[in-house]
Amino acid sequence: MVHGAPDYGIYAPKTTITALEDLAEAVVRLGGVVTFDRAGDVIYLDDYEAPIEKFEDNSSILGSSVLDTTVAMSGAQSVLFTTGANDGDYASIRHILAPLGLGRQGIKVSASLYEMVDYDSNYEIKVTHYSGTHLSTFGVRIYPFSKKLEYINAAGNWTPFETALNFGTFLTSSWHHIKLVVDLDTSKYVKLLIDGLSWDMSTYSFRKTGNPATPYLQVNFEIYNYTDDVLTCWQDDFVYTINEP
Numbered sequence: 700m701v702h703g704a705p706d707y708g709i710y711a712p713k714t715t716i717t718a719l720e721d722l723a724e725a726v727v728r729l730g731g732v733v734t735f736d737r738a739g740d741v742i743y744l745d746d747y748e749a750p751i752e753k754f755e756d757n758s759s760i761l762g763s764s765v766l767d768t769t770v771a772m773s774g775a776q777s778v779l780f781t782t783g784a785n786d787g788d789y790a791s792i793r794h795i796l797a798p799l800g801l802g803r804q805g806i807k808v809s810a811s812l813y814e815m816v817d818y819d820s821n822y823e824i825k826v827t828h829y830s831g832t833h834l835s836t837f838g839v840r841i842y843p844f845s846k847k848l849e850y851i852n853a854a855g856n857w858t859p860f861e862t863a864l865n866f867g868t869f870l871t872s873s874w875h876h877i878k879l880v881v882d883l884d885t886s887k888y889v890k891l892l893i894d895g896l897s898w899d900m901s902t903y904s905f906r907k908t909g910n911p912a913t914p915y916l917q918v919n920f921e922i923y924n925y926t927d928d929v930l931t932c933w934q935d936d937f938v939y940t941i942n943e944p
Contacts, residue, residue, distance in 0.1 A: 820930055879892075
């Protein structure tokens with residue numbers, strides 16, 4: 700709806716949208732999923748409520764990733780990751796998104812990692828972005844058992860940047876909120892948020908190489924098993940943002 704001028708005017712500039720100071724209370728009251736760090740413009744959301752999966756299962760032979768109603772951050776269901784009972788088994792999904800521009804972009808998700816704290820394993824977020832001229836690869840890994848964080852560096856290797864991770868309780872019903880922000884213009888990370896903790900990653904670069912492939916964006920979520928036990932993890936409310944500050 701037009702604000703500040705008649706909707707039939709053709710000579711005066713008009714404002715067609717109106718911003719609110721803070722949507723926090725409205726989001727919580729309406730049961731929205733974007734309650735954690737509301738910066739950026741949401742361009743994709745999967746709350747895993749649809750009966751049809753909007754992601755591709757990319758697990759190992761013994762692993763699986765399926766919609767599940769056991770627990771959920773919001774709504775009635777989430778994604779359940781289950782590994783096989785072997786070292787090297789993993790459960791993984793991937794979202795393929797339409798081509799995006801550059802600038803600062805964010806990946807936000809909630810995960811229940813309570814079982815992984817007792818076993819050597821990791822929870823991974825990895826993004827590959829094809830711009831039409833270049834391939835950018837970035838991501839983070841969380842190791843609840845060994846209490847470390849890793850990122851993909853400029854050479855494409857996983858590199859530790861936190862070795863004393865301690866972020867709250869690990870219970871069946873507890874959810875940890877994760878947000879990673881990167882700058883595709885500079886090929887650098889911006890920040891990582893986990894619950895109430897934050898890491899300034901502005902000095903870290905991610906991998907960028909020349910690649911003329913058709914533009915698209917792929918986001919992978921994965922849990923990887925380093926033990927001989929079956930591991931599970933739930934994930935809910937995946938949000939992708941652009942125009943991050």
